[in-house]
Amino acid sequence: MEKIKIAIVGIGNCASSLIQGIHYYDGKKPEEAIGLMHWDIGGYSPSDIEVVAAFDVDERKVGKTVDEAIFAKPNCTTVFQEDIPKYETEVKMGHVLDGVADHMSDYDDEYTFVVSDNDPVDIVKELKESGAEILVSYLPVGSERAARFYAQCALDAGIAYINCMPVFIVSDPVWSAKFKEKGIPIVGDDIKAQIGATITHRTLANLFKDRGVKLDRTYQINTGGNTDFLNMLNRDRLDSKKESKTEAVQAVVGERMDDRNIHIGPSDYVPWQDDNKLCFLRMEGRTFGDVPMNIELRLSVEDSPNSAGCVIDAIRCCKLGLERGIGGQLTSISSYTMKHPPVQFSDDEAYENVEKFIRGELER
Template sequence: MGKIKVALAGIGNCASALLQGIEFYKNNPENTVGLMHPELAGYRPEDIEVVTAFDVDERKVGRDLEEALFAEPNCTQVFWKNIPDYQVKVEMAPVLDGVSPHMKEYDASRAFIVKEAKPCDVVKVLKESGAEMLINYLPVGSEEGARFYAEACLEAGIGFINAMPVFIASDAQWEKRFRQRKIPIIGDDVKSQLGATIIHRVLTNLFERRGVKLENTYQLNFGGNTDFLNMLNHQRLVSKKKSKTQSVQSQLAAPLSPGNIHIGPSDYIRWLDDQKICYIHMNGLGFGQVPLTVELKLAVEDAPNSGGVMLDAVRCMKLALDRGIGGVLTSISAYTMKSPPVQYTDGEAAQMVEEFIVGKREH
């Protein structure tokens, strides 16, 4: 199989974990722990090649990609240090709404420091790099930035994977534009391999299937990375809270009223670094309307938790490109994203992906 040429927008913790993972599995081919598909229609993790990258932080822009992956404010766990020379320099991107003003009030080891430089011509760079798709890893709240990269992908004629909570793949007008251009898109808002959202979804679906009425629930999340610092600005949280909430609500035949469900990032705790702590609380009524309560705590390194998911998204997009398929890839979006255009149970989505991989399903 050939290489899968990928562009990255945002060289943060998720990009660092993704590339560490690619190199880890390339050098440990017999170790498939953490992979949902060690091989996907002939494509393996090591077939993914990053050909260009964009950021705005002065500690990353202009540096070799393999150095920028470990530059501050990145703080995710380093599980594979031997990153090769990708022959890629990180390009200066337009800042747009990617940096919250409150970042200036915090320690530079976690905050963004915007480089004073002229942004590159993103579309030109994408075309010259030979990228086949772009992964959007911009910070939560970068509404303008997400739309900018979606537009750039349309202009460059490459696929778009929207890993952040801005509604593009799930927006009918955007989807129509990608479909008309026969360019594939996956989105929106990446769902971790075993994270807060998928656990909360599965438990909610379990309540529904076992005849237990979910009365009310909350999900609280804490972390110490730049993403959680960024989300202290609650104005940037509107799409994030909506994405996480509707992902859980979609598992119920009758959604809870807004007053009975609370889901979203809760606070920033510096010393947690890239560790994310999640508390889920669910109150229900069972047989005879007798009350029951479920409480759960999840502790996970945040960035690597979406790495395996993204490997599948990238390879499914490559399949779509190989097959000449454009528009939203419904199955892999439902499997890997919190806010796909159409919600399915996670079991249904997994089956749909298997059908897509073998060619039984177009999207």
């Protein structure tokens, strides 16, 4: 079986975890494959993915081969697969646009982006020449212009697009129509974790609803020490991120909560946490007899491997979409792996829809 050829924009922690995972699972048997939601999707295993093009703007990554760049600063995620084969694919200079927040320059180079002075390459030309079938976007939160630029590049190159960041491309009917017209599948927006803050919050909110408990107030506060959390210190870049995370929970609570009673979003940057993310979650409700109760939860996860477990399924489902000639939104895998998909389903429904899509029983 031929490899699924992907391009990646943003060779940060998330890309590092994904690429490590591709090689970590290579040669393993299904029963040995811990940490996967699916071993086989349409005949493709995790190691059937090949990175044929890569783009970044950091001088420590541009010009390096992919196997070198994924371990370059400011990346700080766990290294669970040190043995990465030598890549021929070189990281090319991308377009900065609004991808780097001004305040990032106030921090030590070890923790922030150091923008290369190389000229940006012709992205569409690189995508076409590489033979990439899918462009995976790992742009920083708040990169509104950059997200749309790279989505247009995917369109112009005639390849599929997976939007892992919280700018609304796939869930935007205008963008969706563009990809549908060209017969190109898209998956997005804003990647979930396998077991992260959003999926845990959704599960508990759904439990409250199913067990007849009135949810009155809730918050979800997150801290971390990677560039994502440093970037999000600029609150002006958080509108779409906060909306994405909040709507993911609002979608399952039943009766919509008043904005004052639900707070979900990043809280602070703690450098020593590196890629570890801490979630502090509180839910206040009323049970039988209008009697109050509450839940408090602390969740600690390594952020980037947690997201890679979803992306590795999104890529393979997107490949099935290409093989089946589907254009536009892939609603099943989007609702299963993304916080702000074009259609919100309960997590049980999303899981069933993905299984049906993989078997070819559901079109999207």
